[in-house]
Amino acid sequence: MVDITFCRSEDRRLDRTGLHYRSMSSTWTLPDDLQAPTIVPEFPASGEPLPRHWSLCFGCGDDQPSGIQMTFVVGDGASVVGRFEVARRYQGGPGVIHGGILGTAFDEAQGMACRSVALAVVTAHLEIDFARPIPLDSTLEITAKVDGTVRRKVYTSAEARIVAGPGADPDVVVGTSRGLFLVIDQTHFEKVKSMVDAVPAAAGTAAEASSF
Numbered sequence: 001m002v003d004i005t006f007c008r009s010e011d012r013r014l015d016r017t018g019l020h021y022r023s024m025s026s027t028w029t030l031p032d033d034l035q036a037p038t039i040v041p042e043f044p045a046s047g048e049p050l051p052r053h054w055s056l057c058f059g060c061g062d063d064q065p066s067g068i069q070m071t072f073v074v075g076d077g078a079s080v081v082g083r084f085e086v087a088r089r090y091q092g093g094p095g096v097i098h099g100g101i102l103g104t105a106f107d108e109a110q111g112m113a114c115r116s117v118a119l120a121v122v123t124a125h126l127e128i129d130f131a132r133p134i135p136l137d138s139t140l141e142i143t144a145k146v147d148g149t150v151r152r153k154v155y156t157s158a159e160a161r162i163v164a165g166p167g168a169d170p171d172v173v174v175g176t177s178r179g180l181f182l183v184i185d186q187t188h189f190e191k192v193k194s195m196v197d198a199v200p201a202a203a204g205t206a207a208e209a210s211s212f
């Protein structure tokens with residue numbers, strides 16, 4: 001069955017200054033049999049751009065104008081750094097990002113980090129701590145990494161920071177996320193492929209080339 005342990009943990013948040021990230025409330029526990037990530041040869045070197053996995057993706061697709069169009073570079077080890085502009089159409093409360101958009105960004109970034117260890121994944125479980133309001137017009141940076149794997153399961157985590165625009169402070173973590181992704185094969189999208197509503201741009205990745 002599942003090996004994510006759902007448990008009550010100590011209350012852990014940013015301190016009063018908002019400058020010191022102590023750690024957030026979480027139900028997330030990594031399994032004991034976690035294996036260190038083994039990076040696949042296709043994953044670009046640190047500092048290189050990491051192309052979108054699918055041009056129509058709401059998270060990273062450059063043929064998806066309604067999406068958040070995140071861009072990525074590879075970080076150290078099994079990690080990526082993604083950025084996007086918090087456009088006004090992503091508003092939730094007055095002047096701040098909608099929580100679901102932040103969730104999208106974490107999902108996308110953690111999924112992209114999984115490309116360091118696998119060709120294709122889908123999200124099985126994602127949990128988020130919303131630590132600080134994120135103003136519209138800011139630039140959000142998500143650093144995401146693979147913490148380890150167990151068979152097809154890829155355990156990931158991520159942190160968000162405002163790096164430009166209103167509220168910018170690279171020392172303040174404004175949100176965190178943990179997620180479990182499952183490695184899939186090409187049969188996963190077989191039944192829904194006919195729903196694709198446009199012709200995607202030329203393949204940007206091996207995964208896209210194999211019709212994901």
Ligand SMILES: CCCCC/C=C\C/C=C\C/C=C\C/C=C\CCCC(=O)SCCNC(=O)CCNC(=O)[C@H](O)C(C)(C)COP(=O)(O)OP(=O)(O)OC[C@H]1O[C@@H](n2cnc3c(N)ncnc32)[C@H](O)[C@@H]1OP(=O)(O)O
Nearest residue numbers: 001002053108111112119120121122123124125182207212
């Ligand atoms: C729709 C967008 C897709 C985008 C990705 C497309 C292609 C990817 C290409 C490249 C990837 C690159 C970048 C990706 C970037 C962004 C990613 C965005 C991703 C998404 O936005 S994607 C949309 C939301 N996502 C879904 O649409 C998934 C719906 N869902 C399912 O399709 C199944 O649910 C599935 C496949 C998840 C599992 O099904 P399954 O049959 O393959 O696996 P099975 O049940 O056998 O479980 C095997 C082991 O996982 C454990 N396990 C399973 N589920 C668990 C859970 N929830 N919690 C804890 N543990 C869980 C079991 O306990 C067992 O553990 P153990 O091995 O220890 O026994």
